[in-house]
Amino acid sequence: MLYRYLLTRLGEALLSLWGAMTIVFIAARMLGDPVIMMLPMGASPADIELMRKTLRLDDPLIIQYLQFMWNAVRGDFGMSFQFHRPAMDLVLERLPATILLAVSALIIGIVVGGFLGFVAARWRGTMLAPIATVLALLGQATPVFWLGIILILAFSTSLGWLPSGGTGSLSHLILPSITLATFTAASVMRLLRSSMIEVVSEDFIRTAWSKGLMPRAVYVRHVMRNALLPVVTMVGILAGELLGGAVITETVFAWPGIGRLVMQGIETKDFAVVQAAAAAIAAIYIFVNFAVDLLYMLIDPRIRLSRTGRA
């Protein structure tokens, strides 16, 4: 049963990966003719034709697609024409910066959002709850890039406490990760709050109270432990938000990650780079979701027996 579930999920993940690669291929083909960008201005039609032949762009689309897939499997996404290096190398170079940013944002988001959600559910009916709720609502409605600009304005331009962009030290990480974490924190807060409120009315919580447990023990050991389960599932969805948000955050803060690489690739029509970066982001996203499913299965034993496919 367990193995069957694992295999099904693995199959699904691979299928998703194939679909994502197909989307990348289609988008890259629609971006335009790479040959025009690679050759210098005023290249003769014969040169263009030769280049197209060399790059095998005159092959039928299906052959190009199969070729693309075969190369993608081997991690070969072609050469970046502006850096004159394999596109995947560029992506791998930038990858640690994006992962550092996304993981920092995820941690901040879960800690801050978890705290606010706990406060809002634990002290429901006091003045603390609406404050936490309003903060979450604001966090969900604030556009990432605008928050970034405002933070730069406040903490680097006006106060001069933190650098406005770039990388190199811990202080460079603070503003981008807070910017990226805001939406995450708001989502975690709202989910934890509603799941805690649901758990509180369960029978086993009434039992815990009637045993005479301290409120602290009830909330931490019984409510939180169960209320956190949906939050774990949401990490998979949040990964998508974080990776998408990274494109914007990295652009605002000149953070040298793959999000910014995608933008640079699109601006300069460096297709190989766009393909490689988009493929890498999709692969990470799919991997995270796969891992989250496995993790969920380990945390919640009920899933092992009841679930054979994804709900």
Place this chain on the structure above:
Amino acid sequence: MSATSFFKRIQGGHVGLLVLAVVALLAIFAPLVAPDNPVRSDLRGRLAEPTLSLTAVGTAPLGRDQLGRDILSRMIYGSRATLLVALCAVVVGGVVGVTIGVVSGFAGGILDRILMRITDIQLAFPLMLLALLMVAAMGANFFNLIVVLALTSWTRYARIVRGEVLQLREREFVLSAVAAGASAWRICVKHILPNIMAPIIVVATLELGRVIVMESALSFLGVGMQPPTPSWGRMLAEGRSYVSRAWWLAAFPGLGIMLVVLSINLIGDWLRDVFDPKK
């Protein structure tokens, strides 16, 4: 009704509805309410500070941008593009998503599995990245933006609608319609659709907020609405270069987006509570 009980009855959704109605009216009657022409530049008034005095005629209450254009007027006109694109995207995404969800849930079997796998595959791609790639590939114009934003939106409808249809399919009134020999089309339109309107409306409301943020993000990245059409995201992107000298260029469009999205989310939450049969 006393004043306190009146205020206690007011919910976030009411406030959101009010704010959204005001913004919508401003957008519809933009030519009548905007104090200035949104694309007229006044080079002497470049980066003029906000006066914030609505009584003085001819001044720019929210300041002027790098070309001396009135920011308030640009925001009023900009809301048109922003709201129209978002509304169209939500409707298009909704129609596609609901259709796929109903077909998937009602037909079941192999068709259901194929459609849901397609949904999964698309969800395996970060939406922001998908939108960015697609807009960059297709070229940014009004029509393409709607298509791309709708593309990021249909999956949520499809999933929720499918789940609802699966439950409804086994209900007595649907079974009796099947027994009476009603066509599948008739059952879906007459019996299933009216009963799943509540979740559809909730999803549509929350999607509207998400799509507005995404449209502004695309504009910000330079692949959204093209000049001279003002949109809030574009204004924000243009104002970014002047942020240290003139904060009002970027601050007000951002506040506008935030206010509208906040209102929409409040409405969405409120509707969800209203429609929730558990309460």
